[in-house]
Amino acid sequence: MKLLIDMGNSAIKWASLKQKRLSAQQAIPYQSDSLDNLLTQAWLKLDVPSQGIWVSNVAGAQKAEILSHWMKTHWELNPTFIKTSRYECGIKNAYDNPKQLGVDRWLALIGAHHLEKGPVCVVDCGTAITLDVLNGHHQGGIIMPGVTTMHNALLSNTQIQVNQTLQDRDKQAFLAQDTQTGISLGILYAVIGLLEYVIGHFEKQGYSLKLILTGGSVPALEPLLNRTYRYVPDLVLQGIKAVVSTTNG
């Protein structure tokens, strides 16, 4: 069994890989409890991933160190931290400095390329929202604050007080008649507007991009999306799977 891990900014996600089959993605938010305790709760009953552990980490060196230490202690194994490269699995990285591109974005692109041939727009709606376009090669991308991040930024820079992060969008008007709805719609429209703007730009040039979505905020955006799309919650893990398959047969 191999263990594939996506360490994001707010949550750690993982799945096992057995004979080319990826198990259902599991996730735990980091929250306030120590990562070491969270890992013990999540993984102590797992089979030892004796065929190897691969990690996409954008959560920093300290979390990586805790993860490595936990694995050494409980499994006597060292994880492989995947690095962004210039070329991988048939894709060329568009960044001037390829290493600067977040490894989660790189792996999501690789995952998307395995799912859909042809031009794709890959959008990861997590703590940050990233958008990357693959049209032949990687064309580059965009980074914006995620849904919760936008919400928190607004509340910490104003005197507005609301209870929930995002409201249910059932039977909502196009424009808001209360504060909570106004914030929810503002944030959701910002994301939808970005998608429309970028995909529209490529359409004007004659390219039809297939939209591939991943990340925790996708369900909140779905009611507003007037395009066909594919929602792939474990896209980063699928990218890791593709990388592992090419390097390990």
Ligand SMILES: Nc1ncnc2c1ncn2[C@@H]1O[C@H](COP(=O)(O)OP(=O)(O)OP(=O)(O)O)[C@@H](O)[C@H]1O
């Ligand atoms: N019900 C919800 N409605 C809206 N947004 C949500 C909801 N649940 C989670 N989210 C968003 O999803 C984010 C978590 O996304 P994800 O599960 O992709 O993990 P992440 O670690 O934050 O992401 P990343 O890997 O991009 O760092 C939260 O920060 C929040 O913005």
Ligand SMILES: CC(C)(CO)[C@@H](O)C(=O)NCCC(=O)O
């Ligand atoms: C943008 C995030 C935070 C999204 O998780 C991550 O991919 C990251 O830290 N990227 C480095 C910056 C970049 O991709 O240009």
Ligand SMILES: [K+]
């Ligand atoms: K992510």
